[in-house]
Amino acid sequence: MSEPIMRLEGIYRSFRSGRTVIPVLQDINLDINKLEFLCLVGESGCGKTTTGKILAGLLPPSDGKIYFEGRDVNDLRGNDRRRYRRSVQLIHQDPYASLNPTQTIFDMLSFPLLHHKLVKGQKAARKRAAELLELVDLTPVEDILDKYPHELSGGQRQRVSIARALTTDPSVIVADESVSMVDVSIRIGLLQMMMNLRDELGVTIVFITHDLALAKYFSWEGRIGVMYLGRMVEVGKTQQLIANPQHPYTRVLLSAIPEPDPEKTRTKRHIQLRSEDIPRLTELPPGCSFHPRCPWYIEGVCDHTVPQLAVPATSNSQVEVACFPVQEGQALELYES
Amino acid sequence: MSQPMNDDVVLRVDDLSIVYQTKRGNVQATTNISFDLKRGQAMALIGESGSGKTTVSLSLIRKLPKNALITQGQVLYQRDGNVRDVLKLSKRELREFRWKDCAMVFQGSQNAFNPVLKIRTQFEDTARAHGWTDKNAVRERALELLRLVRLDPERVYEAYPHELSGGMKQRTLLALGVLLNPQVVILDEPTTALDILTQRAIIDVLNEMQQRLNFSIIFISHDLSLAAEMADVVATVYAGEIVEIGPVNDMFYDPQHPYTHGLLTSVPKLDHEQDFVSSIAGAPPNLISPPSGCKFHPRCPYATDKCSEDDPTLTGEKPDHLAACWNKDALLEAREEIARKELAQ
Ligand SMILES: Nc1ncnc2c1ncn2[C@@H]1O[C@H](COP(=O)(O)OP(=O)(O)O)[C@@H](O)[C@H]1O
Ligand SMILES: Nc1ncnc2c1ncn2[C@@H]1O[C@H](COP(=O)(O)OP(=O)(O)O)[C@@H](O)[C@H]1O
Ligand code: SF4
Ligand SMILES: [Mg+2]
Ligand SMILES: [Mg+2]
Numbered sequence: 159m160s161e162p163i164m165r166l167e168g169i170y171r172s173f174r175s176g177r178t179v180i181p182v183l184q185d186i187n188l189d190i191n192k193l194e195f196l197c198l199v200g201e202s203g204c205g206k207t208t209t210g211k212i213l214a215g216l217l218p219p220s221d222g223k224i225y226f227e228g229r230d231v232n233d234l235r236g237n238d239r240r241r242y243r244r245s246v247q248l249i250h251q252d253p254y255a256s257l258n259p260t261q262t263i264f265d266m267l268s269f270p271l272l273h274h275k276l277v278k279g280q281k282a283a284r285k286r287a288a289e290l291l292e293l294v295d296l297t298p299v300e301d302i303l304d305k306y307p308h309e310l311s312g313g314q315r316q317r318v319s320i321a322r323a324l325t326t327d328p329s330v331i332v333a334d335e336s337v338s339m340v341d342v343s344i345r346i347g348l349l350q351m352m353m354n355l356r357d358e359l360g361v362t363i364v365f366i367t368h369d370l371a372l373a374k375y376f377s378w379e380g381r382i383g384v385m386y387l388g389r390m391v392e393v394g395k396t397q398q399l400i401a402n403p404q405h406p407y408t409r410v411l412l413s414a415i416p417e418p419d420p421e422k423t424r425t426k427r428h429i430q431l432r433s434e435d436i437p438r439l440t441e442l443p444p445g446c447s448f449h450p451r452c453p454w455y456i457e458g459v460c461d462h463t464v465p466q467l468a469v470p471a472t473s474n475s476q477v478e479v480a481c482f483p484v485q486e487g488q489a490l491e492l493y494e495s
Numbered sequence: 496m497s498q499p500m501n502d503d504v505v506l507r508v509d510d511l512s513i514v515y516q517t518k519r520g521n522v523q524a525t526t527n528i529s530f531d532l533k534r535g536q537a538m539a540l541i542g543e544s545g546s547g548k549t550t551v552s553l554s555l556i557r558k559l560p561k562n563a564l565i566t567q568g569q570v571l572y573q574r575d576g577n578v579r580d581v582l583k584l585s586k587r588e589l590r591e592f593r594w595k596d597c598a599m600v601f602q603g604s605q606n607a608f609n610p611v612l613k614i615r616t617q618f619e620d621t622a623r624a625h626g627w628t629d630k631n632a633v634r635e636r637a638l639e640l641l642r643l644v645r646l647d648p649e650r651v652y653e654a655y656p657h658e659l660s661g662g663m664k665q666r667t668l669l670a671l672g673v674l675l676n677p678q679v680v681i682l683d684e685p686t687t688a689l690d691i692l693t694q695r696a697i698i699d700v701l702n703e704m705q706q707r708l709n710f711s712i713i714f715i716s717h718d719l720s721l722a723a724e725m726a727d728v729v730a731t732v733y734a735g736e737i738v739e740i741g742p743v744n745d746m747f748y749d750p751q752h753p754y755t756h757g758l759l760t761s762v763p764k765l766d767h768e769q770d771f772v773s774s775i776a777g778a779p780p781n782l783i784s785p786p787s788g789c790k791f792h793p794r795c796p797y798a799t800d801k802c803s804e805d806d807p808t809l810t811g812e813k814p815d816h817l818a819a820c821w822n823k824d825a826l827l828e829a830r831e832e833i834a835r836k837e838l839a840q
Contacts, residue, residue, distance in 0.1 A: 201690040311778045341543045342717050343761045347774030368690065375763035375770055400765065414695035416720035418762050420743045423724040434645075434696055436660070 161228050162189035163362055164213060164246070164330060169222035171208055180439050182208050184388045186222070187467070190330065190364060193356060195380030197373040197396070198366045201411075203439070204385040206366045207251065210332040213364065214248035244274060244326040249319050251335035251366075256319055257307040263291075263318055264303040270325040290321040293358065295351050313344045320352065324359070331355075334366045349376055370415060374400050384408050387439065387447045390467060394477025404470065404479045406452045406490065429453060446481065454483050454490045500573055505678050505711050506532040506555070506597075511568030513550055513559065520783040524550040526735040528568070530728075532679065537705065537712040539726035539743075541719060541758065543779050547735040548715040552681050555713070556593050557581060572596060574678060594625055597679040600672040607668055608656040614667060615652045618674060625675055633674075640670035643707060644700045662693035666700055673708060682714040686721055698724060719762055723747055731755040734780055734790040737809070741816030751811065751818035753795050753826050760833075769840055771833055789821065797825040 169186040172179050183205045190196055190213075198206050211217035212224065215231065224231045226242045234242050250256035257266065267287035271277045277286050284303070291299045294317040307315055316336060323331055333352060337345040349372065355361055365376045373382055374396060383393040384405065392405035403409045410429045417423040431451045437443055443450050449460040459482050467478040472487035483490065500507055513525035524547045532538055540548045553559045555570055570581040574596060584592055593599070608617060615634070622633040634652070641648035644666040651659065651667055659667060665685075672680060685701070686694040702725065705712060716722060722729050723743065730740040731754055739752035750756040757775040764770060777794040780786050786793055792802040801821050809817035820826070 201692065313778070342719070343543050343758055343775040344778075345774065346761050346763065346772045350773075370691075371763045371765050374765055375772070378769075397768075411691055412765065414691050415765065416694070416698065416718075416724040417765060418719040418723050418747070418759065419764065420723045420747050422766070423720060428695065428699075431692070434662070434692070 160192060162225075163192045163227060164190040165223075165225040166209075166213070167223040167225065169209075169212060169219045169224070171205075171212060171217070171220050178440050181442065182388050182439060183212070183219070186388075186390055188383060188390065188393070190362060193360065193362050195353070195356070195377040195396075196362075196364045197377040197380070197382045198364065198385060199368065199370055199373045199382055200385035201368060201436075203387075203436075205388045206368075206385060207334055209385075210248055210334045210364070210366055213330070213332050214246045215243050216248060245328050246330045246332070247323040247326060247328040248332045249323050249334060249336050252339060254307075254312075254315065254339070257315060259307055262304050262306055263287075263310075266318065266322055267291075267303075267325055270322065274326055276325065276327070286325075287321075290324050291317075293324060293355065294318075294321045296321065312340045313348060316340055316348060317351070320355075324355070324361075327359075328361060330362045330364065332364045332366065335368070336365070337372065338367065338369070345372065346375070352376075370400075370411065371417075384411075387437065387442065389447065389464075389480065391448070391480045392477060393467065394475060398475040398477050402475065402477075404473070404477060404484050405481050406454050406484075407448050409490070410451075410453075454488075456483055500531075500571060500578055502573075502576070503533045504531045505534050505573055506713075507569075507571040507573075508551070508555070509569040509571060511551070511554065511570065512566045513547075513554055514564050514566055515550075515560070516562045516564060517783075522782045523785060524563075524735050524782060525554070528735075528737055530730060530737065530740060532711050532713060534678070534711060535705070535709045536727045537714065537725050538728045538730065539722035540713065540715045540730050540732050541717065541722050542732035543758075544717065545779050545782075546732045547782075548732050549683055550735075551732070552599070552683055552713060552715055555581065555679075555681060556597050556599050557584070557589055558593075558599070572679075591625065594621065594675045594677065596677055597681065598672040598675075598677040599681040599683070600668055600685070608664065610656050612655075613652075614654055614656070614659075618652070618671060621671060621674055627675075636674065637670065640673060641667065643704055644670045645696065646670075662689060662696060665689065665693070665697055669697075669700065669704070673704065673710065676708070677710060679711045679713065682712060684716055685714055686718065687716070694721075701725065719758060731758065734785050735782055736790065736819070738791065738820070739818040740809070741811070741813070741818075745813070745816045749816075750830075751816065751823050751826065752791075752820050753797050753822075754791050755818070756826055756830065757794075771836060789819070797822040797829070 166186050166188040169183055171183040172181045200206055212219050231242055264287055267290060268283040271283045271286055277283050288299045291302055296302050296317045337348045352363055356363055367373050377396045380396055382396045382399050383390050386407045392408045403412050413429045432453055433451045445461040445463055446465050449455040465480040465482050467480045468485055469476055469478050470485045508528055508530050511525055511528045515522040515524055528551060542548055572579050572581050618637045619633055638648040641651050646666055686697055726743045729743050729746040730737045733754045739755045750759060760772055761774050763772050775794055788803045788805050789807050792798040807819040807821050809819045811817040
């Protein structure tokens with residue numbers, strides 16, 4: 159495989175609140191391969207948005223390295239640095255908050271185009287802006303350009319956010335919960351449009367979501383990374399990970415999700431957690447942070463040492479899992495409710 | 496729907512229409528809605544945002560905003576053989592009704608508790624407001640309910656709201672909601688914005704409570720999975736109207752209305768390798784001047800001329816599964832085509 163377009167290496171990030179330090183990301187290692195469909199999933203607060211911001215250079219890590227096209231972004235200067243910042247774009251999770259209500263759609267799109275000198279003059283900007291709206295299927299283009307955000311539906315606004323991210327001709331887009339705020343009935347259309355952008359523009363999309371069914375759909379030909387309390391606990395090919403989840407947290411999540419099929423969802427087996435309380439980031443349990451809730455934890459091991467991501471020896475897939483009993487090849491029998 | 500009310504019907508909504516009066520005109524938020532809710536039954540109202548789900552549920556407990564006007568219809572409530580029209584209750588009767596008969600939970604739930612009062616005080620106040628002053632009895636009942644929602648009862652009872660996580664608050668609210676033993680519990684988006692594992696806990700708790708206390712549930716959700724899991728009956732709401740209603744299995748496995756079908760095919764499934772999913776084209780209409788005929792026609796893949804002219808009524812081959820659509824056969828053909836593709840996969 160060719161060199162990944164981006165790489166996170168040993169990324170830590172903490173925030174300070176008064177005297178307490180909140181460790182939000184710990185030891186995140188992640189390759190983003192060119193043109194792959196990659197999803198980051200996990201419940202709220204697990205660090206998805208923070209990871210996205212770090213990828214896009216909007217937030218510096220407390221420790222660790224970010225590589226873009228093989229180069230440490232810290233070493234990038236001048237034009238190279240500007241190119242990195244333009245090449246990796248984050249789409250904000252909230253299309254309502256991220257669009258300035260006093261600007262027309264044309265204003266929003268033309269500003270970065272002119273500012274980065276990607277086009278010359280209003281006329282060229284208008285032409286390019288119109289092309290971008292076509293790309294995100296926001297038509298009739300000429301109507302839309304002169305509208306204000308409040309005149310658009312939620313789905314249309316999200317398309318504007320995506321068009322705006324495209325102004326700088328990025329090679330990587332981090333789409334943070336980009337369809338979560340719109341109605342279920344139009345989510346797939348947005349997702350399909352983003353998937354088409356990959357083919358049309360050669361842009362690699364990292365899709366962040368808490369919805370595993372959407373993650374599955376988006377990254378069926380790609381990979382999923384599952385995060386829990388600031389760490390990556392399982393990462394690998396979607397088809398293997400969904401069909402055969404290995405990490406206890408992934409298994410619990412998949413077993414808990416209601417499905418849009420009455421018979422299936424009512425006969426689904428739910429794995430019972432040992433505790434429903436989610437630990438605070440400021441009081442993370444020692445060892446594997448899932449251990450106080452994990453039905454399969456091994457005393458003296460899991461509560462002692464932090465498990466590292468690795469492909470379990472007995473596994474016939476390449477999915478990496480950070481869990482001791484799984485790595486030792488133990489069969490985790492199902493605890494049913 | 497003028498048949499007599501059977502004993503097992505707790506709530507009958509009969510030809511209800513509601514508008515919101517605004518400067519720009521009247522928003523027709525609810526149009527000719529009718530349904531029966533039976534004892535112990537869970538009914539889901541599903542549909543996109545702005546379709547009128549919340550409006551219907553608020554009308555059931557008369558909590559509509561000031562600019563709302565009920566233009567016609569009845570909300571009949573039956574308890575111990577007595578039938579009353581909720582829309583005609585006096586203020587005092589209404590206050591009683593809202594806790595003892597029909598409770599609404601989760602409306603802006605995270606802030607529903609007074610932050611400076613202990614949970615205990617909030618249970619006691621609610622009980623006292625309804626003439627129940629024996630604190631020990633209240634405590635006993637409260638602890639029992641808190642246990643039922645799988646919380647540590649003693650601890651939560653003495654806690655302040657901020658000491659509880661979002662999911663715990665949600666469950667505490669549920670316990671408080673049923674303190675006075677209502678027959679009907681209304682839940683507006685009960686799991687929206689909750690994480691998967693918290694959602695799961697709420698669903699399990701609700702199911703358990705419903706079995707134990709045998710109340711009826713009306714819940715509103717845009718989440719089809721939740722309806723699949725919890726509802727006995729599902730009603731699809733579009734542009735203020737019920738466009739399809741039926742038993743949950745019929746609705747999911749044999750949808751008769753293109754909108755219901757559209758909603759179902761817009762969600763990917765975890766266990767499907769390849770989903771034949773697609774979004775519903777367009778957006779819900781403006782309810783100040785809704786489309787003529789079938790309101791779904793501008794977005795409907797099966798629409799014919801008739802659809803823009805005449806408004807279809809709810810009909811069905813089975814008495815309990817009704818849909819308002821002129822072209823049910825076209826939908827059936829399309830569904831068969833999808834089934835063939837899925838088989839060929
Ligand atoms: N600027 C900040 N200051 C303090 N805490 C923060 C800040 N940004 C995020 N956090 C905390 O970091 C954790 C992870 O947040 P986030 O990356 O937004 O998670 P996710 O997107 O998975 O929900 C949360 O507990 C959040 O409260
Ligand atoms: N107080 C109000 N004044 C005017 N219009 C309203 C008001 N509340 C809701 N609406 C409108 O009524 C329609 C139905 O809203 P609602 O019942 O909240 O739908 P849902 O719960 O399905 O999202 C929408 O078009 C909404 O904009
Ligand atoms: S390492 Fe141990 S505690 Fe952590 S998830 Fe695996 S089994 Fe559970
Ligand atoms: Mg986030
Ligand atoms: Mg609503």
